[in-house]
Amino acid sequence: MSYDFAPLLRSAIGFDRLARLVDDAVSNAPANASYPPYNIEKASDDDYHVTMALAGFGPDDVEIYLADNQLIIKGNAPRSPRAGQILHRGIATRAFERRFALADHIEVTGAELVNGLLTVAVRQITPEALKPRRIPISVGQPVSRQVPEKTTALGHAA
Template structure:
């Protein structure tokens, strides 16, 4: 039995890129840290919220790379002579990636109470109706 993919389905033309995006998203290497939420804030907007306790704004970066939202965190090395009896607050570096659909734009990033909020908006595509003229085949000169 043959596996039917989006690119091979007879009624789904031009979706090969979507299939590649799904594969890339599955291989992005995201672990469970830091935890995050994704919420729909309106019909055409979303908010990603990451719990980044212990990180400052300067230790975080938010970039868009090849239709992927990439959020990275790296804390400066600060041993400061402190001796921890228990260290339960994770401070390790991280990278979270989110694949963005065409038309989704990254708005602002806001740091608030140990949470990083990244707002996204999706542009509403125009509905386009196109009429294709049907021509008769041209006959060669005899």
């Protein structure tokens, strides 16, 4: 199932990434979307943590990287050094790839693997240009209300 965002994109500029994000979420949902289990936590107004349960995985079995505004976490199935025969396998240690779409101005600040839990710290950074700013009000000086002179396409005064 796919949605047609053409009517929206005809009158909006710069939203093609949002349309692609929604389309990918709907049409490309992987069959193993529940593995490995994870939490997304909001630690503060600007800080988030993605925590994944990775029993049996070590730091060398996991890769974390950013590409095209996505946080991508891949795990390669660890080799079992055990010599015995496994009679029941209840702990999944299969390869996986999990992608998280990131908003603009997001940076990954760190990652740690402790007791089978991988935690990736993410922070939203607001650029100075996007922060609210106060415009000073001058007192005693009139604001220039002069209309700029119109020019033609060739740069001459009209």
